[in-house]
Amino acid sequence: MPEHFMNNPDIILGFDFGTKYIGVAVGQTITRTASPVTTLLATDGIPQWEEIDALLKCWKPTVLIVGIPLNMDDTVQLMTFRARRFMKRLQAKFKLPTHGVDERLSSWEAKTHDAFSDQKRKRPASTDKMLHAKAAAILVEQWMAEQGLKYS
Secondary structure (H helix, E strand, O other): OOHHHHHOOOEEEEEEOOOOEEEEEEEEOOOOEEEEEEEEEEEOOEEOHHHHHHHHHHHOOOEEEEEEOOOOOOOOOHHHHHHHHHHHHHHHHHOOOEEEEEOOOHHHHHHHHHHHHHOOOOOOHHHHHHHHHHHHHHHHHHHHHHOOOOOO
8 A cells, every 4th residue: 555545545526427416425545435425516517516525625635536538448538628628627726636536337337227226126326426426436435545555
């Protein structure tokens, strides 16, 4: 495990960027796990920045993670550029280390996990919105694993 994380437990706030919804999750390096927090509404990819500010004041993260969508062949798409722009704005506004993480299949994984846990029962629309937060939790755990922070 990297020395910094052993001596300095971190709270990580992760974002699953979308043009209508931005999923938010929190993770921490002590347990090396993440949990969905909320899904924010966005207008054409622009969040209510005061909502993000309130989340940062509440959780006091030391690291921010943003899912960066890529095509399966590693090529970029329009959403890649939009997610990177969101990531740069986060970093500029809140002055925290901000990292992108490859989000290919994170939403699919969240939906798949949700489908198995719901056993095909009808889900309310609010549950579908939380899929974005669940995807953000997957991204945070993925980033921690990439940093050598797997739960043992």
